[in-house]
Amino acid sequence: MDQHPFRMWLTEAETGGVTVIGWEVRDHTAIEAMTVRLKEAGIDVTVGTEEECQDRQVARMVHFTGPLGIRTELFCGRRLAPSQFVSPLGVDFVTGEQGLGHVVMRTPHVQEAVDFYCDVLGFRLSDTADYPWFFLGDAAHMTPPFLAQGMCQGIRDASGLVWKLAAHLRGGAGDHLLDTYQQEREPHVVQVTAAAKEFGRIICERDELAAARRDAELLAELAASARGTIRQSLIPGLSGGFVAPERFPVRGHILPQPQVTDSAGRSALLDEFTGTTFRLVLTDEADDSAVAAALSKHRAEGGFPVQLVHLHQGATPARQGAYREKTNVLSAWLSEHSCEAVLARPDHYTFGGVHDAADLDGLLTAAWQRWTRVAAVG
Ligand SMILES: Cc1cc2nc3c(=O)[nH]c(=O)nc-3n(C[C@H](O)[C@H](O)[C@H](O)COP(=O)(O)OP(=O)(O)OC[C@H]3O[C@@H](n4cnc5c(N)ncnc54)[C@H](O)[C@@H]3O)c2cc1C
Missing domain, CATH: 1.20.58 (Methane Monooxygenase Hydroxylase; Chain G, domain 1)
Incomplete structure (x- = not known):
């Protein structure tokens, strides 16, 4: 591919993603044979216009709609670029005999796609995976x-x-x-x-x-x-997924990260004390007995571990999870949203908050239901 005039063609489209995939075949005879096979499989094949071939710098091209609804083109007789591509950014990218690499397409109808690519287009299956893939x-x-x-x-x-x-x-x-x-x-x-x-x-x-x-x-x-x-x-927050139902405030926000001092006088960013855990951040106003009742119900149901963060304005009491904020960034944010408590996820997004600690039971119950079966909760 290194001598192709181009490998990717970027064009304005109505939706994001790949809209056309082109495959090179050996020659005119191969195009004709493929056209027959596609027609036998009940697929409409259209001959590419001269202008389309010119754009792609190929001698001949046919196209059809593939099983994933993507326009698929078969071409032969590509013209070579007069010299090898040299990146102005100095990136060394040589494909040599290895070709394109891979194209990733998502479909709920995997077998249908495999049958089409193997039986009609003549691809071979190199490997399969029966576990979920996540891209990031x-x-x-x-x-x-x-x-x-x-x-x-x-x-x-x-x-x-x-x-x-x-x-x-x-x-x-x-x-x-x-x-x-x-x-x-x-x-x-x-x-x-x-x-x-x-x-x-x-x-x-x-x-x-x-x-x-x-x-x-x-x-x-x-x-x-x-x-x-x-x-x-x-930067927007999260609009859906593992967040509290709409009746709860501050769903899917990023939890502000304050500088804090713990009861032993050590200072650091809050997540250096807590790590990446579920954190229940509580203000001085949150009623202790409501918090204790909600947490003990959550634990009795086998709920995920929750680390407590008690934010204090004045002297820090000598108890686990008590912190005094140095910069007021988190307290000011809680007060801006009138929240007595907020549940933060390990990735620092908030699951949601409560204006009154009496609603904590509802918040933790929603989180636990979404944990065990997200779709069960409205
Ligand atoms: C000039 C420039 C400035 C940028 N500035 C910013 C910025 O200010 N802020 C910001 O947030 N982002 C910035 N970015 C973007 C940021 O660098 C990328 O988003 C980030 O590096 C992507 O990380 P990644 O791990 O997803 O992918 P990559 O860093 O691309 O890592 C992928 C790795 O996979 C390897 N690999 C590929 N194929 C194979 C294979 N087949 N087998 C084995 N290994 C393979 C590659 O060699 C590479 O090491 C900038 C990028 C550039 C180019």
Whole structure:
């Protein structure tokens, strides 16, 4: 493939993802033989136009709709590029005899797809996997650089996946918990990527007049309000998945990370004390007996372990889980949302909160039901 004029063709489409896949066949005879086989299998085959062949720099092409609804093209006689591709970024990427690599397609009708690719197109099956696959990081999505979110997305994917895998493998969580990985990550990544693209559109304005207008508008906005927007405010929370029902506040937010001092006088970021666990963050206002009752019911039902974080404004009492906040960042956030308690997940997203500790039982019950069978809860 190294001599192909191009390997990927990026074009504007209505939906994200791959819209066309092209496969090279040996020659004109092979195209004709494949056309006969496809027609015998009841598939409509269309001959590519001269213009389409010109665009692809191939001598001949036919196309049809594959079993996954993706336009599939078969071509022969590709023209070679006059010289081998040299990346302006200095990336060394040689495929040699190894060809393209792989194409990943998702389908609920696996056998139908395998039958088509093997029996009709003549592919061979190299291996199969009967366990679920999870993609994360750049393998699952690419993000334009304008919000510097590529790696951040990948780390959020990873931290969202690993606790769910552990909960499933060791904590008895149902399959539905694993399904929430895609439910949570896909809309989140789509929104962040759209925001990054919008930033790119603003930054990369190539029309000088439009750029000057943009600069003037931005400078005027800055002069009117010197308060900027911090980047975290542009990153959306979770809109679904393993989060509390809608009646609970702060579902799917990122838990602010404060600097704290524990009762022994040691100072650190909160998660350096707690690790990546389920944390129940409690303010001074949360009624102790309501908290104790909710937790003892959760434990009696065999619920997942919950670590307590008692946030204090003044002196820190000598008890496990008591912390004094140095910067007030978490307390201010709790007070902004009028929450006496919040349940945070191991990946630092909030499951949800309660305005009154008396509702903690409902919050923990919802979390435990979603853990054992997510779909059971509305
Ligand atoms: C110039 C630049 C600037 C960036 N700036 C930022 C930023 O400011 N903030 C931010 O959050 N992100 C940024 N990113 C994005 C960030 O670097 C990526 O999102 C992140 O590195 C992706 O991590 P990953 O582990 O998912 O994939 P990768 O880092 O691509 O890791 C994949 C690994 O798999 C290996 N591999 C591939 N195929 C095979 C195979 N068949 N067998 C074995 N190994 C294989 C590769 O060699 C590689 O080591 C930037 C990226 C670039 C290029």
